[in-house]
Amino acid sequence: xxxxxxxxxxxxxxxxxxxxxxxxxxxxxxxxxxxxxxxxxxxxxxxxxxxxxxxxxxxxxxxxxxxxxxxxxxxxxxxxxxxxxxxxxxxxxxxxxxxxxxxxxxxxxxxxxxxxxxxxxxxxxxxxxxxxxxxxxxxxxxxxxxxxxxxxxxxxxxxxxxxxxxxxxxxxxxxxxxxxxxxxxxxxxxxxxxxxxxxxxx
Amino acid sequence: xxxxxxxxxxxxxxxxxxxxxxxxxxxxxxxxxxxxxxxxxxxxxxxxxxxxxxxxxxxxxxxxxxxxxxxxxxxxxxxxxxxxxxxxxxxxxxxxxxxxxxxxxxxxxxxxxxxxxxxxxxxxxxxxxxxxxxxxxxxxxxxxxxxxxxxxxxxxxxxxxxxxxxxxxxxxxxxxxxxxxxxxxxxxxxxxxxxxxxxxxx
Ligand SMILES: [Zn+2]
Ligand SMILES: [Zn+2]
Numbered sequence: 001x002x003x004x005x006x007x008x009x010x011x012x013x014x015x016x017x018x019x020x021x022x023x024x025x026x027x028x029x030x031x032x033x034x035x036x037x038x039x040x041x042x043x044x045x046x047x048x049x050x051x052x053x054x055x056x057x058x059x060x061x062x063x064x065x066x067x068x069x070x071x072x073x074x075x076x077x078x079x080x081x082x083x084x085x086x087x088x089x090x091x092x093x094x095x096x097x098x099x100x101x102x103x104x105x106x107x108x109x110x111x112x113x114x115x116x117x118x119x120x121x122x123x124x125x126x127x128x129x130x131x132x133x134x135x136x137x138x139x140x141x142x143x144x145x146x147x148x149x150x151x152x153x154x155x156x157x158x159x160x161x162x163x164x165x166x167x168x169x170x171x172x173x174x175x176x177x178x179x180x181x182x183x184x185x186x187x188x189x190x191x192x193x194x195x196x197x198x199x200x201x202x
Numbered sequence: 203x204x205x206x207x208x209x210x211x212x213x214x215x216x217x218x219x220x221x222x223x224x225x226x227x228x229x230x231x232x233x234x235x236x237x238x239x240x241x242x243x244x245x246x247x248x249x250x251x252x253x254x255x256x257x258x259x260x261x262x263x264x265x266x267x268x269x270x271x272x273x274x275x276x277x278x279x280x281x282x283x284x285x286x287x288x289x290x291x292x293x294x295x296x297x298x299x300x301x302x303x304x305x306x307x308x309x310x311x312x313x314x315x316x317x318x319x320x321x322x323x324x325x326x327x328x329x330x331x332x333x334x335x336x337x338x339x340x341x342x343x344x345x346x347x348x349x350x351x352x353x354x355x356x357x358x359x360x361x362x363x364x365x366x367x368x369x370x371x372x373x374x375x376x377x378x379x380x381x382x383x384x385x386x387x388x389x390x391x392x393x394x395x396x397x398x399x400x401x402x403x404x
Contacts, residue, residue: 005297006269008254015250018243019218020235021228029386031254032294033222035267036313039255041220046251048217049236049244052210056237065237067208092234095207111238184231 009035061133063126064091064109073098079106083140085133087159089113089147092184097145100192105143108133113151114158122158130159134166143195144172147183211237263335265328266293266311275300281308285342287335289361291315291349294386299347302394307345310335315353316360324360332361336368345397346374349385 005013009031016027034042058064059071066072073079073094084105088094094107110125122128133139142163146152156172163170173195183191207215211233218229236244260266261273268274275281275296286307290296296309312327324330335341344365348354358374365372375397385393 004274006258006267008250008257008269009267012250012254015243015247016221018240018247019232021231026223028294028297029223030221032267032292034251035254035258036292038220041217042251042255045217045220046248046255048210048214049248049251052214052233052237053241053244053248055210056208065208065211065234067210071208072206090234090238092230095230 058111059109062107062109063111063129064094064107074106079104081138082106083138084143085139085141086143086145087130087156088145088183089152089155090184093145093147096184096186096188096191097195100188100195102192102195110146110155113146113149113155115151125155127159127162131162134163134168140169142168142170144170145183149182260313261311264309264311265313265331266296266309276308281306283340284308285340286345287341287343288345288347289332289358290347290385291354291357292386295347295349298386298388298390298393299397302390302397304394304397312348312357315348315351315357317353327357329361329364333364336365336370342371344370344372346372347385351384 012031012034013024013027016022016030017024019027022030055067056065057067059066059074060069061074062071064071064073068075082105084103085108086097086103086105087108087110088097089110089112091109091111094109097103097107108126108130110127112120112125114120114122114125134142142159144156144159146156146159160170160172214233214236215226215229218224218232219226221229224232257269258267259269261268261276262271263276264273266273266275270277284307286305287310288299288305288307289310289312290299291312291314293311296311299305299309310328310332312329314322314327316322316324316327336344344361346358346361348358348361362372362374
């Protein structure tokens with residue numbers, strides 16, 4: 001830029017570019033709007049960011065993002081007693097499935113997927129923790145709801161092998177989720193259908 | 203949402219929705235990405251927001267956003283001595299014009315435009331301050347670069363009348379800026395052309 005913007009303005013533009021989908025022009029637009037018309041909103045956002053980073057960690061049981069040691073889903077006895085464990089890649093996937101209202105079991109959130117090229121192996125996505133849960137009493141089905149991408153499928157196969165070796169029934173959500181798409185963006189009806197139409201992995 | 207998200211996560215999603223162009227889904231995606239993979243970035247953003255809100259105010263002479271009492275453009279003697287004063291609606295417009303590299307005068311930033319229906323009158327956009335500047339020695343042209351929208355044109359006419367009553371030459375940027383569009387999004391070549399092709403308002 002030929003114009004010398006104040007350092008504090010430049011830094012805010014740079015920091016906003018860290019947000020997904022925000023380019024240089026959008027960051028500049030956000031910065032000017034915040035400083036011209038939304039200073040209270042900017043302070044609210046700063047506070048929300050700090051508070052969330054300080055307070056939000058991972059659920060000890062399912063690894064999803066939560067402020068408690070155990071998330072509300074894992075803490076619910078009805079869900080624990082269901083004997084169902086759905087494995088997903090991200091907390092956003094949990095939200096998408098919850099919004100269908102069709103699933104009443106527990107989750108295990110990988111916070112990613114296997115990606116050997118990026119050096120992401122089984123322990124990086126908590127599969128050692130998941131392996132321990134497979135010994136849990138009353139667990140009778142693992143539902144694999146990783147994304148239908150190359151990495152998601154590879155991760156699902158890896159977990160299916162693990163579950164098979166422990167003799168636990170394993171299914172993969174099947175219908176409706178478009179191949180190459182991301183679970184988080186699938187509509188509720190399609191995702192509900194994918195659940196009810198799940199197939200056993202033999 | 204049927205899933206009970208942690209309050210700190212919910213608040214961050216709500217606060218991100220204050221950003222222009224960010225809807226519920228995007229805010230959720232940003233929140234999860236920040237908490238899953240960019241906690242340092244989130245803290246950097248929180249700090250940048252706080253610092254900018256605390257430090258950035260308005261230039262005493264041109265009203266643009268700056269950390270100093272007088273911005274770098276107003277503080278430049280060559281620009282002051284140019285005798286040119288370009289009136290724009292926002293700091294983003296200043297940046298867009300600076301990027302053409304074709305203008306070497308000063309600016310006056312309205313931080314908006316006249317909008318009687320929203321209760322925005324002349325003093326709300328600093329026209330009382332601008333009126334005082336019209337007495338300044340050596341000022342020989344006002345260039346009106348408000349947006350070519352209904353409000354921008356009305357504002358330009360109002361200022362043109364003001365300048366005419368003080369006997370100061372007044373021009374309006376003319377060619378190339380698409381009617382109904384916003385100055386900030388016009389490419390540099392078009393905007394440069396609009397400057398060189400400006401017409402006197404008689
Ligand atoms: Zn949990
Ligand atoms: Zn200034």
